[in-house]
Amino acid sequence: MLTTGASAQTGYSSTSFPNDPYIYQVGFGNQFASEALPGVLPLGQNTPQKLKYGLYAEGINGTSFTSPRNQNQRTWFYRIRPSVSHDGFARTVVQVPDLVSDFTTANPKVRPNPTQIAWDSFQLPKDGDVVDFLEGLKTIGGLGSAASREGLAIHVYLANNSMQHKAVVNSDGDFLFIPEVGRLDIQTELGRLMVHPGEIAVVQSGLKFKVGLPDGPSRGFVKEVYGAHFELPELGPIGANGMANIRDFEHPVASFDIDQSNKWEVIYKIGGELFTCNMDHTPFDVVAWHGNYVPYKYALEKFIAVGNITKDHTDPSVFCVLTIKSKVPGISLADFCVFVPRWDVANGTMRLPYFHRNCAAELIGFLKGRQPWTGWSPLNFHTSFCPHGISGDDWKIGTTMDLVPQYIGEGSLLFLIETTSLLLMTDFALNSKEFRGERDPALWKNLGPNFLDHIDEVNAELKAAGRPLLGEQTIA
16 A cells, blocks of 8 residues: 655755745746646646546636636646545534624624724634534634635634545635744645744635644644735735745645555535535645746745835735735735834834724734834734724824834734725634623723823914914804
8 A cells, every 4th residue: 555655856945944844836826837747747737638647637727617717717637546436425513613704794603893893812722622624613703605605704713633534626616825933844746835823824715635744732823815916915016025935835746645445535615505425535646736826925024015115004005915906906904013122213203003994904913022112912913994092101202202213123023914895703713712892991091191191382373473373253
């Protein structure tokens, strides 16, 4: 019985994380080709009559056949057994109870939230509980629905067990993995990704994958996008370089297993429900592949920050790593942003974040360290147009501090998920023991009407200008 396989021996390897055993190809959106055995990829065509070693050709399309060439995403596999070789589908008897995929107002398990709310770090599974990545998914919020293939969901995963003979196919959308505690060893049909805290990874819709936990109990977040794919934001006036560079995105090389003896369970998530098909062979048997529909990972520390170096704040859009386009040209449905340690040197500027009401909803999480601002939690949410900002005590610090160059955020790493649509919260999110409720309004009670302390000064200036004094003015 053969249960081991082989992987490609060429590629580029990042040295950012020395305990990563895998090698990668680089370049976001590239057309890649990878073979674990030489001479497997056919030349000049995709489906010749006969393939080397009796392999099977199988295509996967991540976009419609007729998508414009610059948007078309697809990959050809050359595998030991085709995916159609299985024992049939059945609805999974036990669904994941806190996994939500319908964020329409008709769903009683989701509801809007009017204000700023926060959570402590979610607790890992209890000793004695055995929970893998899929079983540990719990939805925090989202918009749209998987059935309509439009919208997104944000989940937390809390797991302590590696998947064994079990794989997942998310037919609803792409998964963006954001690990916080513990590495994720993600095996896909196209090869392997070792994803550390401080890195992110994307596995596109329709691809088979399984998640191992080499460091034991693990926690993190998943941003799931229905019916669309992540893109790099346009750089505009920034120019050709900066933010997330194309060459820093790493893609797997071909790696296959030979396993024709064990029963495999492949779970498909379709319209938010789980379905199982059993296979008598490994789903990770792709010997070679070529295309541009390929999983990838990215180290957030490589992000090139653009900041305010003369005056005032730049908008957080300059911290965008990946974006999802909406149907409105120039407007994103959702962005994934990262705040890395960086210099702040703007002169004459209120350095701390200004008070703000944003048309977008914001979910802010800390992956490492904590910001020195008062009242922040490991996970924070601001709904659309909800006023938010630093506390009264922090405002006093910000308005009196010495404006010397500062290296801010040292030792911290936080992410921002921002969407221009209404983000509905789930029952799990609002009823969990980690939910801290609304941020304490007392944080801003000491932001008094300082203007009233300057009435005499104001009236003196009004008098000098020949204008009515305060209290003497009438409404036109």
